[in-house]
Amino acid sequence: MKYVITSKGDEKSNLLKLSMIAEFGAYEGMIYDEAEPEIVISIGGDGTLLAAFHEYQDRLAETAFVGIHTGHLGFYADWRPHEAEQLVAKIAKGKFEWVSYPLLKTTIYYNTGKKKDEYLALNESTVKSSGGPFVVDVVINSTQFERFRGDGLCMSTPSGTTAYNKSLGGALIHPSVKSMQLTEMASINNRVYRTIGSPLIFPTHHRVHLKPVDDRDFQISIDHLSILHRDVHEIIYEISDKEIHFARLRSFPFWRRVHDSFIED
Incomplete structure (x- = not known):
């Protein structure tokens, strides 16, 4: 071996x-x-x-x-x-024996000639503004869900729910449940602006699209790696068809x- x-x-x-x-x-x-x-x-x-x-x-x-x-x-x-x-x-x-855990796939599309970037995450991916207010439209599959305003958003895998997601008040999910969870970072909720204010858990056939409203430059993290992405057109989260295997x-x-x-x- x-x-x-x-x-x-x-x-x-x-x-x-x-x-x-x-x-x-x-x-x-x-x-x-x-x-x-x-x-x-x-x-x-x-x-x-x-x-x-x-x-x-x-x-x-x-x-x-x-x-x-x-x-x-x-x-x-x-x-x-x-x-x-x-x-x-x-x-x-x-x-x-091998035990398999789900992974998160993050796809970033750009407005420029650059086509896209794809990443796999074992724990989570986070999105924050590079400087100004963080405002994105959250689209679930093809349906507009909300316009989010706040510090950022975190999408985690089931095994990653014990990490940053937990500190944001997200639920803990057993890794055998193939899913992904979206949690908010300091959302703005007042008489003018409103978000769901609750973590959202998605099954395998769902895709979550984050569409920029104003600022198109974002600090996007994939697990421990954080990179500034400029002129972003759209960020798509989905459960990957790949898995990580652990030796039990x-x-x-x-x-x-x-x-x-x-x-x-």
Whole structure:
């Protein structure tokens, strides 16, 4: 089996990476391959796994991911450093199954000659104004829903609902529910302007269009990456037909992760 290990880059994570590579060397057929891995092991935290996902997003159909946290418990990095030897043995012996999570597809169209940009997100995509007021028309499928005014909007995947979405007051959604959730950032609601003021959850066959009203320059984030996009004509969110696969080597239910992360560990 071909594998690769990505590290947060701190001393603890780097040492653990070297130790695991040495342990994999004791198993026949385990090949370290940065170009075409069948399993990606990230050491650090959820941010490290997000970076690994974007690095290997062209190999999602052939690759499974697993994370070890060297800091706080993560939703993607759920193994601990002292369990690394056990993890190596399970992977080398092929004792795991694939679990699939939905991904978010973001398509950005422009008014200029540039055709479009497409991105995949594991957690979320956010849209904010580059400077002036943030005003967009929210169109669900082909129907005008509202004209949003505020700081911005966040569209998250089910697994990403525990991240930025949660801090915005969004619901937590189990990753087995193939959906996406739109939450508001400080919407303007008064006698003149009105938004729904509530998170919206969309099923697989829905597309959400954000159409600029005034400003056409937006700061758009895809997970940890934020880029200024100029002269935007339209932003379209939809659930991707691609998925990320995680190597499940033991039972660790989603709601237990929620409990351990936000209530008590």
